[in-house]
Amino acid sequence: MLGVIFVTMLTTELIPGDPVALMLGENARPEQEAALRKHLGLDQPLPVRYARYVLNVATGDLGRSIQTNRPVLDEIRDVWPNTLVLAVAAMALAIVVGVTVGVISAVRPYGIIDSLARVLALIGLSMPIFWLGLVMLYVFAYYFRLFPVGGTGSWKHYILPAIALATPSIGILSRMTRSSLLDVMGEDFIRTARAKGLRGASIITRHALRNAMIPVMSVVGLQFGQLLGGAVLTETIFSWPGLGRLTVRGVFARDFVLVQGAVLTFAMAFVLINLLIDLSYAYIDPRIHYD
Amino acid sequence: MHISTRESITTEPREIGLAAKPRSPAGDVARRFVRNRLALAGLFIVVMLTITAIAAPVIAPKDPAASTLGDTRARPSREYLLGADELGRDILSRIIYGSRVALLVAVLAVGAATLVGGGIGLIAGFAGGWIDEVLMRLMDILLAFPYLLLAIAIVSALGSGVEKTTIAVAIWAVPNFARVVRGQVLTLKERDYVLAARALGARTPRLLLVHITPNIIAPIIVFGSLYMANAILLEAALSFLGLGVQPPQASWGLMVASGRDFLRVDPHVTTFPGIAIMITVLGFNLLGDGLRDAMDPRLRNRF
Numbered sequence: 001m002l003g004v005i006f007v008t009m010l011t012t013e014l015i016p017g018d019p020v021a022l023m024l025g026e027n028a029r030p031e032q033e034a035a036l037r038k039h040l041g042l043d044q045p046l047p048v049r050y051a052r053y054v055l056n057v058a059t060g061d062l063g064r065s066i067q068t069n070r071p072v073l074d075e076i077r078d079v080w081p082n083t084l085v086l087a088v089a090a091m092a093l094a095i096v097v098g099v100t101v102g103v104i105s106a107v108r109p110y111g112i113i114d115s116l117a118r119v120l121a122l123i124g125l126s127m128p129i130f131w132l133g134l135v136m137l138y139v140f141a142y143y144f145r146l147f148p149v150g151g152t153g154s155w156k157h158y159i160l161p162a163i164a165l166a167t168p169s170i171g172i173l174s175r176m177t178r179s180s181l182l183d184v185m186g187e188d189f190i191r192t193a194r195a196k197g198l199r200g201a202s203i204i205t206r207h208a209l210r211n212a213m214i215p216v217m218s219v220v221g222l223q224f225g226q227l228l229g230g231a232v233l234t235e236t237i238f239s240w241p242g243l244g245r246l247t248v249r250g251v252f253a254r255d256f257v258l259v260q261g262a263v264l265t266f267a268m269a270f271v272l273i274n275l276l277i278d279l280s281y282a283y284i285d286p287r288i289h290y291d
Numbered sequence: 292m293h294i295s296t297r298e299s300i301t302t303e304p305r306e307i308g309l310a311a312k313p314r315s316p317a318g319d320v321a322r323r324f325v326r327n328r329l330a331l332a333g334l335f336i337v338v339m340l341t342i343t344a345i346a347a348p349v350i351a352p353k354d355p356a357a358s359t360l361g362d363t364r365a366r367p368s369r370e371y372l373l374g375a376d377e378l379g380r381d382i383l384s385r386i387i388y389g390s391r392v393a394l395l396v397a398v399l400a401v402g403a404a405t406l407v408g409g410g411i412g413l414i415a416g417f418a419g420g421w422i423d424e425v426l427m428r429l430m431d432i433l434l435a436f437p438y439l440l441l442a443i444a445i446v447s448a449l450g451s452g453v454e455k456t457t458i459a460v461a462i463w464a465v466p467n468f469a470r471v472v473r474g475q476v477l478t479l480k481e482r483d484y485v486l487a488a489r490a491l492g493a494r495t496p497r498l499l500l501v502h503i504t505p506n507i508i509a510p511i512i513v514f515g516s517l518y519m520a521n522a523i524l525l526e527a528a529l530s531f532l533g534l535g536v537q538p539p540q541a542s543w544g545l546m547v548a549s550g551r552d553f554l555r556v557d558p559h560v561t562t563f564p565g566i567a568i569m570i571t572v573l574g575f576n577l578l579g580d581g582l583r584d585a586m587d588p589r590l591r592n593r594f
Contacts, residue, residue: 119329122580126572128524130531131547131565138558229439233528237551247440248532251447263436263444270437 053260062261067253072261075246080265082152083242086234087227089162094169094227095220101170102177102216103204109182117174124171129230133164133237150239161238165230169223176219180212187211213284221277225270323585330581336574344390353381355388355541364557374559377549382560385541386567392542393571396453397522400460401515407461408468409511415469416476417499427473430466438463442525446534456535460522471514475507509586516579520572527568543568 056063062072101121105114140160141149147156184190185208193203232244239245243262250258282288324330343350358378365375373382415426433441445459479485480503488502529535530544538545543564550560 122576123569123573126520126524126569126576128527128531128544128547128565128568128572130528130544131561131568134547134551134554134561135558135565138554138561142555225437228437232439232443233531236532247443248534251443251534259444259447263440266437266440267435271435 057264062264063257065250065255065258067250067255067258072258075258076243076261076265079242079246082240083228083231083235083244084269086158086161086165086240086242087224087231089158090165090169090227090230091220091224093162094166094173094223097166098170098173099177099216101174103181103209105174105178106181106185107200107204109178114178118178121171121174125168125175126171127167129164129168130233130237132167133160133234136160136164137237150237152241157238161234161240164237165227165234168230169226172219172223173216176216177212180215181208184208184212210284214281217277217280217284221274224273228266228270320585324581327581327584329577330585333574333577333579333581336570337578340390340394340571340574343387344394347387347391351381351384351387353384355380355384356539357381364553364560366557367559373563374557376546376560377553382546382563385546386543386564389541389543389546389564389567390571392453392536392540393523393526393568396457396460396526396536397519399457400464400522400526401518403457403461404464404468404518405511405515408465409472409507411465412469412472412474413476413499413503413507416473417480417495417503423473426469430469433462433466439525439528442529443532443534446529451529451534451537453536453540456526456529459529460525463525464518464522467518468511468514471510472507475510476503479503479506513579513583513586516575516582520575520579523568523572523575 053063060073062076064070065072065075068075101117105117108114137149137160140146147160148154151157181204190203190208193207198207231240231242232247234240235242235244236248243265247259247262247266249255250262352372358380359375360379362371362375362379364377365371365379367374371381371383373386376382376385411426411430415423436444442459442463445462446455449455449458480498485498485502488498493502526535526542527544527547530542531548533545533548536542536545538549546564547561547568550557550562550564553560
């Protein structure tokens with residue numbers, strides 16, 4: 001986590017436009033600049049600022065936005081639930097659809113349904129989500145007027161952004177489920193289950209799927225990173241007031257304090273979710289213990 | 292690679308006519324690849340794309356930068372096959388020129404990531420101990436940033452433009468290459484033939500260059516091809532946000548973004564560049580999948 005903070009600082013450090021010059025405008029006197037620089041703590045060398053930032057973050061202080069002068073923590077607190085809800089909705093959709101399609105594919109590998117599903121999965125994960133979002137916006141919001149154009153509110157606001165965000169993950173998860181399930185189906189205990197006279201559906205749901213889920217779950221963790229990053233794009237397209245749009249706004253305004261805080265929040269969320277997923281392995285597979 | 296290829300041959304049905312001839316591992320890979328129709332489709336797309344990018348000035352029907360103000364956002368017609376954009380520029384020609392940017396950024400970024408990330412993975416995997424620990428923790432830090440956000444942070448720092456976008460995409464890909472190569476090296480360095488070479492007195496550089504590197508080239512090619520797809524998507528996404536390639540250069544992501552304001556009335560401005568991105572990415576994904584299945588089917592679960 002300390003490393004993450006450092007990289008975040010290092011990158012925002014190199015921003016070409018001087019935020020101080022930007023804030024004061026062209027007619028600033030040098031002593032004004034120096035005063036503001038001191039106020040922002042920019043007159044200190046990097047290691048000092050790094051240590052100070054880490055201490056502040058530890059106490060929940062992310063500094064004040066240069067653009068709005070509001071505490072960055074407040075800015076983030078306002079919008080992060082929107083991003084979380086969107087990402088979780090998309091993830092749920094991706095898991096349900098992706099795993100279902102993967103299972104159906106694996107029941108009859110190389111059949112017609114499987115081939116079709118595999119091609120669709122590839123197309124899904126090759127789709128730029130910002131483009132898919134715009135196409136869906138045109139078809140379902142402008143042309144058929146079924147869904148709102150953007151913003152939050154009713155459940156209808158969630159449908160298009162969640163589908164756009166989930167599509168690449170659906171493709172990846174269905175591929176992963178299929179190949180993992182096919183691997184498991186070749187194992188001895190499946191043959192034993194068959195020999196006991198169990199039916200196909202029962203074998204897959206009770207025996208195979210549980211064992212096939214571990215690799216799928218690790219991909220789910222990685223996919224969350226994709227979803228959080230993708231949220232930047234979907235939020236931009238659907239005017240979704242979330243962390244992604246906040247980040248982009250910060251980048252354009254050269255608000256390095258805001259960008260630092262937002263990127264940091266994204267990274268923390270990602271690390272936390274992967275920790276939860278690691279813990280979930282023990283639930284899926286009782287042989288795994290954490291002491 | 293030698294060992295694994297042989298093993299997989301025996302599990303495949305042999306063709307009677309070929310059984311008598313001596314078979315090389317490379318020949319087997321080619322044969323398996325050619326039999327896979329989807330892989331061939333991927334190869335076709337990638338080859339066509341490369342030709343398009345190289346021969347853009349010959350193929351493009353119009354000057355991609357020439358704007359005709361009277362034809363602003365013209366619908367697709369015989370004059371403008373895919374229509375014209377918000378400045379009256381021919382969309383087809385801009386898509387053709389856009390393939391140059393997409394390929395250039397992706398090839399350079401993936402190439403750089405292969406060298407740097409691969410080098411890190413090679414050293415970390417072979418050296419082990421604290422060197423491995425330090426290098427891989429550094430890579431973990433980069434991996435802690437969700438997709439796109441690391442690139443956004445880098446581009447916001449460096450500024451936008453083709454070179455900076457390339458650097459951002461490369462840095463994003465480095466840790467992934469390092470992990471793949473390290474994993475390969477870890478299994479290879481315990482193989483009997485490497486241990487034998489070491490026992491015979493081969494030094495570290497020789498072990499790395501002569502005995503290990505040639506055997507990780509296959510997975511790198513597969514991984515590289517799949518990462519080309521991701522690199523193209525990432526460049527398009529950055530350019531779409533306005534943080535990547537800058538106008539007036541023709542980038543597909545930028546073109547999609549420029550049509551966004553007129554989506555309601557003229558959806559074709561956004562639609563066609565997006566289709567170009569999708570077909571290109573699909574091509575690299577198909578090629579990567581096909582190469583993986585042809586070279587070593589057992590890698591299937593790893594990427």
